[in-house]
Every structure is written in structure tokens, then in C-alpha cells.
Amino acid sequence: MNHDEQQERIDDYLRGRLPTPQVFERDLQAHPQLQSEMEATRLALDAIDISEHQRLKSRLQRLEAERAPVEGAGARVIPIHRRKHRRLLTYVAATALLLFLAGYFILAPDGTESALLAARTVEPYENIAYPITKSGEATDDARAVAYVAYESGDYARAAEAFRGLSDAEPADRFYLAQSLLAEGSFDEAATHFGALASRNDFNLAPESAFYRAVARLGTGEVVDAKAELSRIADTPGHPFRGEAERLLNNL
């Protein structure tokens, strides 16, 4: 076997393409020269990996740097308690906006239909609470059943499964509310989201506030929903600030 053929064999072994790798491994034990070539090849492939990984990483770091001036403080997480200390001006502005919206919706034609349509454009929140694989295997774990149904878009089944959890945690109630929202059960969804939004110990409380507003669009409580969305759109660092602005623009 010449040098190039030997190298091809090493390549195929390292890339998992040899039909009988055990034969190659026996040869490795028996031939120190082959072993040495193998180690050198492994180092060379590591060099390629590290170098190209770094190049791709630099590419993403440039992207990150380019977006920083635009997003800036918006990417930071603002602790929940800060919202309790808003400046007076913000209250005045919010009150004025609320009065304006109230006046507008009293005088304007009914916006319930467009609000309902807007509510339906909001996508359910990604499952980040419960890691699952979609192997198709049956499972007895009630929580897994709920999240699998949720991830597959079967929200009716997901809602039923979440309701059946005897030890439901706030995250489970969040996804129950998401399932209800997706199913169009806006009243019940709004109630759940409202309870979650007021919890100081729940990490998705700000998100819950946004979805409560969406649910209220669905129930026709358009003034309240818009006020809530405006508050979110005015809150630097709120994870749904952009989405709230988009919804407001569509209403």
C-alpha cells in the first residue's frame, strides 16, 4: 500500500467510512508507522477544526458587534423590581395614553375583529422549560406528554395534559396558558397569564404580561390590551418590546 492509499484509509477511518474499522484498529496496533501517521492526521484535522471554528466565531462576533449599537441596553435583562420604581413622567404618559386610547375606542368603530386577528398572529412561546426528543416513543410521564403535544402543535391535547398535572409548576401553567391561547380560549388564557405576570418569583413573568395582553385582544378587551402593549413597548429591555410594537402597529 503506497502512502496516498494509506492516507485515504486513515481519512476514511477518522470520518467513520471504513466498513471494517476493527481491521484498521488491529493494523494500528501492529504498525507503529501507521499509528504515527494516524496521530499526525488527527492533529492536522484538529488544526483545521480549530482554525475554521475561529473564523466562523469571528464572523458571529462581528455580527454581534454590528447589532450592539442598535440593540444596546435593550438586550439587557431588567430586574423585575425596577418596574415598581418608574418615574412619575412615565405614569403621566401612560395615563394620558390610556385616556387617549379609551376615548379613541369609545368614538371609533369597533376594533374587536382586527384585535382578534392580531391576537391570532402571535406565535406560541417556544418550549424552553422541558427538553424532549421526538422519537415517537410512548411515554408514561404526564409532563413529557404535555410538552410533546405542545411542541407538535396539538394544543388541545397539550392543554388537557397540562391541566392533569397534579404538581404543576409555574412554567407548566405558562404553557397551559399558551395552549389555551393557541386554541382560542382567550378568557381562561388571560386569567392564567395574569396570575403568572404578577409573580415576582417567575422568570417568565414579563412574557406572561405580554401574552395576557394578547389574550385580552382575543376577548375583545382592546383598550386594556393596548395599554398593556404600550407599557411593554415603552419598557427598555422587555423581551417582547419589539413584538408589542409590531402588534400595536397592526391594530
Added chain:
Amino acid sequence: MNTQGHRMQTQTEDNELFEAIKRGQYELIDQLYLHHRDAFVTYAQRQLSATEEDAVDCFQDSVIAFYKNVVSGRLTELRCTIRTYLFSIGKRLVYRRNHQRRREPPTDHESGSNPADELDWSLIDRFEEQHNRKLLQSAMDQLGSPCREILTLYYFHHYPIESITQSVGLPSPGATRIKKMRCLQSLKQLVNP
């Protein structure tokens, strides 16, 4: 469009993106990064006690690891959304980072099966090995063009020889194979003098 429609649209977009990445369109990592970055950083800060800097850094590695697992053929089909994969990889990297900083994560959602389990973690491990890292990187820098391009396209991006032939302007696939062999030999000498 209703929520179910959006969910289906997401799956369709994911599948199209997945197929394009399989074909070696590495520039699509930009799209992956920008689309999921904010959600991951928020999640990592809130749920995993990560700093923004760590969350960003881990998510960048997560996107690259996902790409590499797809083009290498280790991940042949999507079993969940791309976001779930990215979050799963990123989450483990944050756990590891937290551990390195001796900060315990507040909760562990690792119970049960995990989409990242099917990925090759040796790729991730290699990111963090500092031993000889500079030597290896410097060897690639010394290699020069077109060897660097040929080896990277073949071994990292898993391009077929025919595509590499076109990319680097060699006359035939046979010539590219010979060139690749010579380039690899040069690199081996550089990393193992």
C-alpha cells in the same frame, strides 16, 4: 395567519434552512444566530444565571456546533425545531461555563432525554481544549492558499471534491484529490514537526 399556521411555517422554514445548511451554505449561520440570539440570551440570563457575555459566547459556539453536526452527517434529520437544538447545545455550554466559574445553576432541566444527546460532543470538547491550540492555529496560518481552502472545504465543511475543484479553480477532481493529499501532508509536517 393563526398560531397553528405559524407553527407549520416555522417547521417549513426550519426544514428549508436545514437542507440548505446540509448543502454547505455556511453563511446561513448568520441567519440562525440573529433569529435565535435574543431568545437564548434572555433565557440563559434568567434560567441559567449566565452573564450576557457568557450567554452570547456560548450561543455562538452552539450555532457553529449545530452547523458542524449537520454538514458532517451526524445530524441527518430534524427531530425538533432548530431552536430546540440550539438551546440544548447552548444550555450545556452555559452549564459548563458556570461550572468553570464555580457558579451553580439555579435549576437543572436536564432530566429526561435531550435533543443534544444525539450530537457529537467531541466537537464541543475540542473548542475548549487550550493545549496546543495556538500551535495548531498557527500551522493553518502558515499553510497558505489554496491548501487552506481545500482542506477546510473538504474536512470541515464536507464539500464534495467536485465542488472544491470549482471553488478553487483546479482543472479536474483528480487534480484536486492529489492537491488535497499534498496539502494534508504539508499540514501534518507543520503540526507534527
